[in-house]
Amino acid sequence: MGESRHQLFQQFTASQWTGFRKGVEKEGLRVDRNGFIAQTPHPRTLGAALTHPRITTDYSEALLELITPVFDTTRGMLDSLRDIHRFVQINLGDEVFWAPSMPCELDGDESIPIAEYGTANIGRLKHVYRQGLAVRYGRMMQSIAGAHYNLSLPDSFWSLWQHAVGDQQSLQDFKSDQYFWLIRNFRRRSWLLMLLFGASPALDASFVAGVRHDLARFSDDTRYGRHATSLRMGDLGYHNNAQASLNICFNELKTYTDTLFRAIHTPWPPYEEIGIQRDGEFIQINTSVLQIENEYYSAVRPKRTTAPQEKPIQALESRGVEYIEVRCLDLDPFSPVGVNESQIDFLDLFLMDCLLSDSPRIDDDECDRLDDNYQDVVARGRDPELTLCRAGEPVAVSDAATAVLDRLEPLAEQLDGWNRDDTYRRALNDQRAKLADPLQVPSARVLEAMESSGMGHREWGLEISRRHQQTLRNEGLPDELMAEFKQMSEASLSEQAAMEQSDNQPFDEFLEQYRRS
Numbered sequence: 001m002g003e004s005r006h007q008l009f010q011q012f013t014a015s016q017w018t019g020f021r022k023g024v025e026k027e028g029l030r031v032d033r034n035g036f037i038a039q040t041p042h043p044r045t046l047g048a049a050l051t052h053p054r055i056t057t058d059y060s061e062a063l064l065e066l067i068t069p070v071f072d073t074t075r076g077m078l079d080s081l082r083d084i085h086r087f088v089q090i091n092l093g094d095e096v097f098w099a100p101s102m103p104c105e106l107d108g109d110e111s112i113p114i115a116e117y118g119t120a121n122i123g124r125l126k127h128v129y130r131q132g133l134a135v136r137y138g139r140m141m142q143s144i145a146g147a148h149y150n151l152s153l154p155d156s157f158w159s160l161w162q163h164a165v166g167d168q169q170s171l172q173d174f175k176s177d178q179y180f181w182l183i184r185n186f187r188r189r190s191w192l193l194m195l196l197f198g199a200s201p202a203l204d205a206s207f208v209a210g211v212r213h214d215l216a217r218f219s220d221d222t223r224y225g226r227h228a229t230s231l232r233m234g235d236l237g238y239h240n241n242a243q244a245s246l247n248i249c250f251n252e253l254k255t256y257t258d259t260l261f262r263a264i265h266t267p268w269p270p271y272e273e274i275g276i277q278r279d280g281e282f283i284q285i286n287t288s289v290l291q292i293e294n295e296y297y298s299a300v301r302p303k304r305t306t307a308p309q310e311k312p313i314q315a316l317e318s319r320g321v322e323y324i325e326v327r328c329l330d331l332d333p334f335s336p337v338g339v340n341e342s343q344i345d346f347l348d349l350f351l352m353d354c355l356l357s358d359s360p361r362i363d364d365d366e367c368d369r370l371d372d373n374y375q376d377v378v379a380r381g382r383d384p385e386l387t388l389c390r391a392g393e394p395v396a397v398s399d400a401a402t403a404v405l406d407r408l409e410p411l412a413e414q415l416d417g418w419n420r421d422d423t424y425r426r427a428l429n430d431q432r433a434k435l436a437d438p439l440q441v442p443s444a445r446v447l448e449a450m451e452s453s454g455m456g457h458r459e460w461g462l463e464i465s466r467r468h469q470q471t472l473r474n475e476g477l478p479d480e481l482m483a484e485f486k487q488m489s490e491a492s493l494s495e496q497a498a499m500e501q502s503d504n505q506p507f508d509e510f511l512e513q514y515r516r517s
Contacts (some may be wrong), residue, residue, distance in 0.1 A: 003276075004023065005029050005165070005355075005356045005357065005358070005359075006145070006166050006356045006357070006410070006411070009164075009356050009414075010159075011107075011164070011311070011412060012160065012164075013317050013428055014417075014418035014419075017157070017415075017418050018070065018157055018220040018453075019072050019073075019156060019383070020064055020151055020152070020153065020348050020352075021070050021071070021072055021151070021152045021323070022071055022072070022077050022148075022149070022150065022152075022155065022344070022348070023067070023068045023069060023070045023071065023072070023077060024067075024068050024077060024081055024147060024150065024153050024339060024344075025065055025066070025067050025068075025147070025148040025150070026061055026065070026066045026081060026147045026148075026331070026337065026338045026339065027058050027064065027065045027066075027145035027146055027147070027331075028064050028097050028098050028099070028145050028331065028338065029060070029062050029063055029064070029093050029097075029098040029103055029104060029121050029143065029145060029317055030043040030064060030092065030094065030096070030097065030098070031035045031062075031096050031097075031098050031104040031322075031465070032064045032094075032095060033094050033095070033096070033460040034109070034462075035096075035104045035105050035458050035459070036104060036105045036106075036111075036460065037060075037062050037103065037104055037105070037106055037111055037112060037143065037420075038061075038062040038095055038109075038192070038393055039062075039111075039113060040062075040095070041061060041116070041139075042057055042061055042063060042115075043091055043092065043093075044489075044493070045091040045489060046064075046087075046088060046443060046489060047118075047488060047489030047490070047491075048117075048118070048490075048492040048493045048494055049115065049117060049494040049497045050107075050117040050118055050120070050122070050126070050428075050494065050496050051493075051495040051499070052488060052489065052492035053067070053488065053492075054066065054067055054068075054084050054485075054488060055067075055087075055489075056256055057082065057089070058115070058235040059113040059114045059115060059130055059133060059139075059142035060112050060113055060115055060139070060142060060143060060500045061113040061116055062112070062113060062115065063142075063143065063145065064088065064112045064117070064142075064268075066081065066084045066085065066088065067084075068080045068084070070150075070152075074341055074344045074345055074348075074423075075341070077343070077344070078337065078339070078341060080386035081337045081339070082336070082337050082472070082475075083481060083485075084267075085097070085336065085472050085486040086472045086473075086475055086476065087409045087477060087482070088146050088321070089468075089469050089473050089483075090472075090476070090477070091474040092469070095480055096462065096466055096469055097465060097469060098145070098181070098207075098461060098465050099143050099146075099331065099332045099333040099338070099461060099464050099465040099468055100199070100200065100331060100446075100457070100461045100464075101144060101146055101209065101230075101232045101292075101330040101331045101333075102144060102189065102200045102201065102202070102203040102204065102232060102457065103143040103144060103145075103203075103207060104204065104205065104232060104458060104461060104462070105203070105204055105206050105458050106140065106206045106207060107206065107359075108140075108209070109134070109138055109140060112139040112142065112143050114127065114130045114131060114134060114139070115127065117496075118496050118500055119500050120218075120470070120499040120503045121502045121503050121505060121507055121510040122154070122499070122509075124500075124507050124510075125285070125511065125514060126407065127508070128282045128283070128284070128285055128511070129285055129291055129292060129295075131283045131284065132283065132284035132285055132291045132295075133295070134224075134283075135274050135279075136242075136274070136284075137282060137285050137393075138225065141236075143207075143448065144232050146205055146232060146327065146328075146329055146331060146333055147329040147330075147332075147338050147339050148326065148327050148328060148329070149325070149326040149339075149344070149347055150303070150323050150324070150325050150326075151324055151326070151351055152224075152322060152323035152324070153324060155171065155175075155483060158174065158175050158178070159171065160169060162211065167298055168346065169397055171212050172319065172320040173318075173320065174344075175320055175321060176253045176302070176316075176320040176321040177252070177253075177319040177399075177416045178355060178375040179302055179323075179324055179487065180250055180251065180252055180253060180256070180302065180321070181354075181359045182353060182354045182355040182359070183300055183302060183324060183354075184249075184250055184251065184359045184361070184362055185252045185354035185355075185357055185359045186299075186300050186324075186326075186351065187249065187250060187299075187300070187362065187367075188353050188370055189354065189404055190299050190300070191373045191374045191377040191378075191381075191388065192234060192326060192371075192377075192400075192401055192404050192432075193326075193328055193329070193331050193347075193350070193351075193399060194229050194230050194328065194374065194378050194381060195229055195371060195377050195379045195397065195400075195434075195441060196346075196383045196431050196434055196441065197330060197332070197442060198228075198229030198232050198233070198377075198378065198381060198442065198443050199229075199230070199232065199330040199331065199332055199333055199344060199442035199443055199445075199446055200228075200229075200231045200232040200233075200330045200443070200446075201224050201225050201228045201229060201230075201443040201444075201446055201447055202218055202222055202223065202224035202225075202231070202446065202447060202450065202457045203222070203223060203224070203236070203381075204216075204221060204222065204457050204458050204461075205220070205221045205222060205223055206221075207234065207236070208223060211236075212234060214235075215231075218447075218450070218456060218457070219455075219456035220454035220456065220458070221456045221458050221459075222450070222458070224447065224457075224458040225379060226380070226383075227379070227380040227381065227383035227386070227443075228378065228379055228380070228381070229377060229378060229381035229382060229441065229443040230328075230330050230378050230381075230443070231378075232330055233299070233328055233330075233374075233378045234378045234379055235379075236377070237251070237488070242268050242270070242271075242289050243263075243289065243290070243296060243297060246259055246260075246289070247259075247297065247364070248264055248296070248298070249362040249364075249366075249367040249370075250300075250302075250362070251362060253302065253316060253317075253320070253321060255391040256302065256316075257313050257316055257317055260290065260293050260296060260313055261313055263288065263289040263290040263296070264286070264288050264289070264290050264291070264292065264293070264313075264485035265288055266288050266289050267287055267288055268287065268289045271284065271287040271288070272287040273410070273426040273500070274287070275287070276396065278437030280510075282507075282511065285511065285515070286515060291335050292311070292312075293311065293313055294312065296496075298327065299328035299374070300324060300325065300326055300327060300328070300329055300502075301324065301325045301326065301327060302316065302321040302324055303316075303321070303322060303323050303325050304316045304320065304321060304478055305322055306465075309517075311323060311342075311517065314517075316510045317421070318479055324351070326347065326351075329343075330442070332442060332503075333442075333446065333461070333464055334442070334445070334464070335468075336472055337467040339509060342427045342430045342508045343424070343425075343427075344387075344432070345423050345424060346424075346427040346428065346431055348424075349408055349411060349412055349415070349424045349427060349428065350408065352411060352415075353407065353408055353411050356411070357407075363489070369389045371388065373388045373389060376388065376397075376426075377397065379494070380454075381397065381443070382438060382443060382444060383397075384394070384398075384438075388400050393487055395415075398435060398438075402435055405428060405431055405432055405435070406450075409428065411424070412424035412425045412427075414424065416489065418471060430445060432435060450463075469487055
């Protein structure tokens with residue numbers, strides 16, 4: 001019997017290990033001084049959301065998205081994220097950057113302004129796509145915020161790894177296969193991330209006004225799940241009945257891209273009833289199951305940087321998988337930047353083990369079981385009676401979690417030995433502490449913080465958001481960094497203006513060309 005992948009990796013040397021490449025995209029709502037979603041335009045001092053490399057918006061004009069460059073250290077990435085936060089906080093005036101994942105006070109769909117990106121065709125396309133999300137799913141779930149963690153390994157590693165496992169494909173195809181190998185195991189274990197990092201057990205009552213739900217009453221303005229870890233990832237958050245038919249379990253690149261391609265070109269009757277235009281204005285890109293690839297909601301995605309006007313499917317098919325995007329992370333409301341160092345280091349360890357462990361293809365039955373495990377932890381992860389299905393047998397969630405952490409110990413020791421520190425063992429021990437004391441998981445800490453302060457979600461969220469704002473404003477930015485951010489903002493505004501000036505193609509022609517491409 002051949003050596004396991006872990007054994008092959010143990011034969012690497014410290015000089016052969018070049019570490020991880022990582023970046024983060026962090027979302028968050030702008031809110032007014034009373035904790036209501038901001039109705040103001042994207043601040044001009046933050047530049048143009050269409051073209052700024054670090055500061056943009058997601059669904060809503062009020063939903064900021066901050067993007068770091070790629071780094072090879074956790075500390076470098078978090079320092080960059082903190083710098084971007086400082087610049088944003090300094091330029092928000094009397095508005096506040098909302099810390100929790102679940103939104104502030106809302107007043108129905110109309111209170112959530114859809115993001116605007118100017119009059120250039122690509123900007124109008126981005127707006128129409130968001131209009132499509134609004135007519136398909138409503139705007140409420142588009143006001144939720146999270147953090148996306150992007151991770152890759154350098155080609156120097158992949159070349160050595162390909163030789164170690166004896167693969168004869170092109171390096172591009174090998175990397176894509178290996179990233180899907182990792183993703184399959186991520187699907188098997190992603191429930192653990194919801195237990196360890198889920199931080200949205202409660203929400204503002206305005207979010208569920210007029211909606212049937214089974215949440216309990218926490219206070220007059222707050223509802224919560226008694227054992228929930230992440231309402232953001234549950235039935236009230238990101239879900240889509242039309243997409244359930246896609247049945248994507250991430251076995252290989254070709255089936256993944258083929259399935260998405262079919263979804264973008266398969267009409268969906270309810271969306272056909274809505275139509276593409278209303279009162280002469282475009283309200284959807286198309287009437288298919290998906291308007292574009294990014295409409296597909298999933299906890300993880302294979303990604304490839306796209307060229308201008310290139311679609312994600314085209315980029316993946318022509319150049320293969322470049323990195324993976326972990327999308328299931330709630331914001332850490334206790335961190336001024338929404339993520340923390342121990343969490344990122346643990347994710348690196350967790351994802352590397354997903355690559356090094358056996359990863360058979362996922363059949364339909366296993367796919368259903370994995371979805372059930374994930375949703376059970378999202379809805380009831382803190383229930384001491386909860387069991388998960390593992391190898392066809394029920395296992396207590398605490399035992400299942402301990403088993404995953406135990407298998408990470410040798411890898412943590414190996415990486416720390418190469419790095420001559422205790423980074424990964426410390427991150428692993430931080431997660432063990434949560435299992436030893438369930439009151440330390442973020443979802444429990446959020447409920448305890450609200451209860452001890454006598455505040456509901458709205459009041460507590462505003463209080464902790466103001467505290468983070470004051471911390472970051474007090475830290476300030478060095479003059480050279482402030483000048484650099486101001487220059488980026490000004491350059492992005494100029495770039496958008498130039499695009500709008502040179503864009504002479506009628507939008508309906510541009511949209512039709514986009515659909516055909």
